[in-house]
Amino acid sequence: MIKEIDKLKAFEKFRKEAIDLLEESKIDKDKFLHKNLDYIRKLDLKPFSNIKNVEEAIYNYQYYNLLAKKSNAEAKNIVNNYKKRKLYARLINERENYYCLKDIATQRILELLDYKFVESYFIILNSKRLKGEIFEINIKSEEKLILHSKNKKILNELKDHGVFLDYSRPSLIDSYVNKSY
Structure with missing residues (x-):
């Protein structure tokens, strides 16, 4: 059986490789x-309830962010289906919980880093609804770690x-954050 620490290392390697593929336009958003969701399922590593280090916090961030995006995509597919309004409401609630x-996890990353090597700002978005809501957190001490929150x-x-x-300024991953699903 693979140990948690080895799973975290494998996840971090995969995360960076997937980001490279996205940046090189070899895959789209x-x-x-989907690649990230599949990988996390296969990894079979539950999120950490007591986050002890940055690696665990990054894993939790990615885990919950992916599940939120999945719930949101499923909700968008049925938003206009009157017969599925209860399912739609459940998916939106799931999204918000995730x-x-x-x-x-974001808060824990910042605490563990003591807010050092961090730069944050509101990002310029195509979405008028989210303008002035979503901010980016660039963790300069970690490779390819850009977080978002509102x-x-x-x-x-x-x-x-x-x-x-x-x-406000453009996101460091502008083509990713401004591409809708």
């Missing part, structure tokens, strides 16, 4: 999300620690 759990508590903590820039 949908394929990226994003909340993702934000817990959690006000995290935003205030970033401001309190002096790592939030008070202006």
Whole structure:
């Protein structure tokens, strides 16, 4: 049986390779999300309830972010189906719960790093609904670690620690965040 630490190392290697494929336009956003979901299922590693290090927090962030995006995509497929309104409501609730759990992982990453080597700012989005809501957190001390949130508590903590820039700018992964599903 593969140990948790080995699974985390394998996940981190896979995460970076998948990001490279996306950056090189070898896969699109949908394929990226599907590859990640498939990998996490096969990895058979549950999220960590007591996050002890940055690697565990990154895993939880990715795990919950993927599940949130999956729930959101499923909800979008049935949004106009009156007969499935209860399922739609359940999927939206799941999405919000997963994003909340993702934000817990984000908060833990920031705490573990003591807000060092962090830069954050609102990102310029095509979505008018999300304008001024979503901010990016660039973790400069970790390779390819760019987080997103709209959690006000995290935003205030970033401001309190002096790592939030008070202006909007394009995301470091703009083509990813501005491509809808």
